[in-house]
Amino acid sequence: MHLSSLVEMVESGFDDRVMLGAAEDAVTGAQFGALVRGGASTLGGYRALVYVGENHPLLPVALFSAAWAGIAFVPVNYRLEGHQLNSLVARQPGALVLADPGTASRIAGEAPVIVFDDWLASLPADPPAIDPPSDDDEVAVILYTSGTTSEPKSVLLRHRHLMAYLLGSVEFGGAGEDEAVLVAVPPYHVAGIANILSNTFAGRRLVYLRAFDPRVWLDTVKNEGVTNAMVVPTMLSRIVAALAGEPADVPTLRSLSYGGAKVSERVLLEALRLFPHVGFVNAYGLTETASTIAVLGPDDHRAAIESDDSAVRRRLSSAGQVLPMVEIEIRDEIDQPVPPGEPGMIFVRGEQISGEYASGSLLEPDGWFCTRDRGLIDVEGYLFIEGRADDTIIRGGENIAPAEIEEILLAHPSVAEACVVGLPDDEWGQTIAAVVVLRDGASIGADELQDAVRSALRGSKTPDTIFFRDELPHTETGKLLRRLVLRELTEFQAANDPKTTSQGEDSCR
Template identity: 50%
Template sequence: MNLTMLLDMAADGFGDRIVVGSRDLGISAARLQELSVAGAAAIREAGADSVVYLAVNGPAFPVAMFSAARAGVPLVPVNYRLGREQLDALLANHPRALGIADPFQTEALERAGLKVFSPQEWVQNLAASAITELDEDDAVDTDGDSDAPAVVIYTSGTTSAPKGVLLRHENLTSYVFGSVEFASAEETDAALVSVPPYHIAAVANVITNLYAGRRTMVLEQFTPQQWLDTVRREEISNALVVPTMLARIVESDADKSVPSLRGLAYGGAPMPARVIENALQMWPETGFVNAYGLTETSSTIAVLGPDDHRAALESDDESVRARLGSVGQIVPGIELEIRDLEDRVVEPGVTGRICVRGDQVSAEYAGIGRMVDERGFFDTRDKGYVDEEGFLFVGGRVDDTIIRGAENIAPAEIEDVILRHPAVLDVAVVGVPDDEWGQRIEAAVVLRPGVPVDAEELRAFVRDALRSSKTPERIVYWDELPRTETGKLVRRHVVDRLTRQEQAAEV
């Protein structure tokens, strides 16, 4: 099934309902369908085999997504923060694309020889088009085209060159049908999304909110004040944030009243326990959802729901309370195995590699193919374990492991301890090359403003909770850590900066 079937169902079921943008100036489901038809015709007329989207999130994004789907070509949302060399290399993979770019990004697409529209030009041109139906010869087969690529998302490249993840129509529609009930939202419901378009969560939110009948708004530039003001002004019922955003909202001095907010989803990076506990207490009427997933899995594969959050917060049982740090339970349609280094499935409570399979799991890379085993399981490269009740705990990337001597050490374990200190806002623990031990443990810490703490005191704090071999040998204080827009820590940048600081001190 092609993604356009979701839009066509929405147009038939609630065509007059605003589904994109503000209440006053937004786009209805029926109008989005018309724009997608005109967009598909424009893509075909240009002879494009893909649509590259190099702009901030906004109404042009869903229009581009469904236009591309109706034309039978993939949408390629590109990270507008990439450097010139990396961006040029990526665009070289799409020499016949039609481009949509913000004005200051136009040069990059023109260098690649692409025809370019600004987001405003794209939507305005389609709105003025007389085309409302595709010719039968040009219409995409919405029932039989499920195996075609719908979206190509390039991985962030935090540890290596970006790879293009192919998400086929079948993967994305399977995710929607497995997680959302059609037309389940109230007509007044609205979702606020605060992630960039090249993140899988942006794609997933377009299609799931549309299918549910929920209006979607985008906050292009996040600040706590802007976010809170938008929630109140637009009477937002559901919102999506990354942990760093929620932390800034919780820590801000702004008026935090959000009477319309019924649901708040978060994900993309580990959530500090202190932040989520404060948020739960701050908004007792809001249902919190922790969603865990990857680009390769078409977004969410595990969910910690609202009832799980409240039960964990209120429980005196340590094992239940610990679930507030989990990502919840696996969603229907996904199978999970935790495996050791010899590929054996381990028992509950034992940490291993998180491996999954299901129709929504793409695990496919452009030019490489599907990276699954003979049974169809995808190794996420995340470490984790499940408890006796099936709650999944994620412990960081396999590649993040610090090897000190012969001991494998998980940075997340040390970071969790440091984050418990009341003076600490953020932390990154990494392994730095060492002649004697192979790697030594070092930490970069962001402190709360006006709350100093001595590095030796912080080391003692860690030593009291763990053992000396897991205590950072050096702790430095920075104003902020290198994170992506979705909150993921770029550990190699931390290692590079720590190494440069040490070398500079030795001169």
């Protein structure tokens, strides 16, 4: 099926239901359909619709107008610096660019640029009828990966991938008329696209935060009667911090899902305590998998917290179980599936899995996609993510997942953030370096943190060096930019006598 069908389904099923916006500027399903038809009528002759800007209450109109016109929707990160921003926009020749007022003037190049509000105001009320396309093998959305380990890649999501995800995991009209979702993730993130599609399909009103702020988020949840919300871990952490230990006053909120990066267990436990009546959902997925492929649901969270069994408790840090229509395999170095409990590379297969870039498909001939994430599945089918395979440290021939060490460091009361990377070393191949941000007012020596890791894991997994920093670099959606951490440490190492940095001293303050 094609995403344009979804517009007709909204018109049929939710014609008088409020689908978009706050109470005062509400857009019903029928009005939404009219906006999309008007929007599509302005896109004739363009080869793509690029959107560069903050969230907007009518953002879904842009996405569905592109679908109705039969061209790809390409949201680009407006926070990028000018050169990179324009290089990503330039990857879409023949596109119309819709931008927010602050970004429009930063777009160079040949593509026409229109401020999104101006475009909306210009839409014809009675556009000529266009037959919607039906070929679901066309590209619906192009997303750029965040580029934490390399240059951003263009991921192609076809209509059939996105519809497979919707049909497989969301019930059409499954939301009650009173339900509303607060979208805080940015438009250029796959979760932002999934937010639009899933909630439109469910018939749940979409309310947007233009840009994330924890207090505004809490106020909006309360004032708009928000029932569902999705956040990335950085946002969850900032919301928890803003609450300062006081339970959240959000009587309507039923479901809070988080994903997009690893969440600290301390933040999650605090969030569970501060939102006692809310069901938590952890979603795991990649841009290349058209969003979520595994979920840890509210019941799993509750069971994990209440259990005395350490295997069940541990599931709080898992990504839950894979969706029914997704197959998963964990494979070893020689590409053979491993038994439950053993770590390896995560492979997935299913109708929603794209695995395709502008440069070509990475799907294996039989449809399997290598996520390049490492992880394991326990005996009950719970998936644990260890992190990107490219981040794996190989020290003296031993494979070490940074996440394992980071978890121990983060559990220390003095540590706010931690990043573990491998530094090149003549003797070991790589040595383990940990970069740590301490909590406000905390003071601790490197040796104490090394002891903490040694006693929890073992000597070979103990960081050879601990660096202290005031902050770590992240993408806006909370992904740690290991590439930048590694570059900084490598430069630091090169500029200093390695002997002084291998003593475990606080060498940076």
